[in-house]
Amino acid sequence: MAHPFLALLSLNPGSAEPLYRQLVDQIRRRIASGQMAPEQSLPSVREVAASLAINPMTVSKAYALLEAEGVIQRNRGSAMTVALVDRRLQSAAARLAMLRTTLEQAAEQARQLGLTNEQVLQQFQRILKETR
Amino acid sequence: MAHPFLALLSLNPGSAEPLYRQLVDQIRRRIASGQMAPEQSLPSVREVAASLAINPMTVSKAYALLEAEGVIQRNRGSAMTVALVDRRLQSAAARLAMLRTTLEQAAEQARQLGLTNEQVLQQFQRILKETR
Amino acid sequence: MAHPFLALLSLNPGSAEPLYRQLVDQIRRRIASGQMAPEQSLPSVREVAASLAINPMTVSKAYALLEAEGVIQRNRGSAMTVALVDRRLQSAAARLAMLRTTLEQAAEQARQLGLTNEQVLQQFQRILKETR
Amino acid sequence: MAHPFLALLSLNPGSAEPLYRQLVDQIRRRIASGQMAPEQSLPSVREVAASLAINPMTVSKAYALLEAEGVIQRNRGSAMTVALVDRRLQSAAARLAMLRTTLEQAAEQARQLGLTNEQVLQQFQRILKETR
DNA sequence: GTGGTCTAGACCACT
């Protein structure tokens, strides 16, 4: 049976963002949000690769980066697991901070487009409702 | 005296986004917003390159892409000018559409982070106020 | 062994037409005619450059333009491929349309030269036979 | 009153071909065809420039090249005139030869497009009829 | 292995 976390991972092949980066960022966010909880085991490199139809090396690279960050743990012989994380990194404040750069970019683009704060906020609200 | 448009262009050298892409995107937005208006002439490749301390070819590449898009116009032997654009592309709706992808990404990241719409909107509002 | 498509590419170094443009035009035509078919992979930038004895950047520029046009496709980390194309663009009518501008120029020049349609058609027929 | 030859000159501003080249080629063809006959006077640089809305230097460059070729003549103090030309250069054969390169290009493009001689000839015939 | 980016510099062409 398929690993439950596989449903939490998706790729945008059209994006300029490298595949391994997309994986790293998504997993980091899922862990921060608790959707992937400490001590839970991650799907194997091969499973992820098969599920997303990409090269196993790409998944492997993502896992290696996450391990270097200390976000996930390699356990000899068995599957990698989500590392125990400082609870504070999971606070709403910390998670909002992870979104800051993206929102700042959006704000700058809005300014360059000559849009008012109200216009942009309304549009964002609409999109948030649509996609949830 | 320096070309007035030079003040509208800035680069983030640390970003993963290539320099020429940053230029293309910024100019496209400035034109959509009317800050760079049709028939006005753009600063020369050499001026922009000197002003931003980058190689002229990089600027030239950006201009070439904008010309291929039909956003700016080549004039034999003299400076490039902002092309006549369908007014509708400058409407608030069209400009909001240019922001859509960015906002959708932010929304998706917010979801992955397990944040509520309210939390994200407040944070965005705060950032919009800060930066204006 | 050499990539089969390399034989389909040739340059006229004396021409006023830039090298990258010659490449773009030739590849576009070969794809329209089906001689380069969808999903087939293109020779690498370095291969083409070596084969034609030009700088790799020149080839790269041609490929970038074709990609922007949607005629060929980038694949992360591996060779570019011919994009899936609307079959209608490969119809004889569409291919004749790609020749229209050139033929119109010839017609205009013929008129300026004061030649009759018959004279020109005969000459063209002779040339078509010679070169095939 | 406007010089009669002005009607024989037109420019394609969208073309990549430089303006002065377009002028040179057109005038050369009009002379070969006898539409501009020996000893007739040419419109002044300023007239041509005004009529085509281009820079006088561009016209001047075209005239200089034609003079260097011996196709037109500078007469001190008065207008330039069409030079006496070897009649043989005006023969139909010579004029067809002036069209050869263009037709050869068309033939090569047709081959790259995978078109048959018949298809191309028919299309060319249709265009010749349309434009005359 | 693949393509992409950027630089430095030469040279050309047009107006």
Place this chain on the structure above:
DNA sequence: GTGGTCTAGACCACC
């Protein structure tokens, strides 16, 4: 003055 082309070479990133 303007932009365009091409080269040589370095360096990076991805798969």
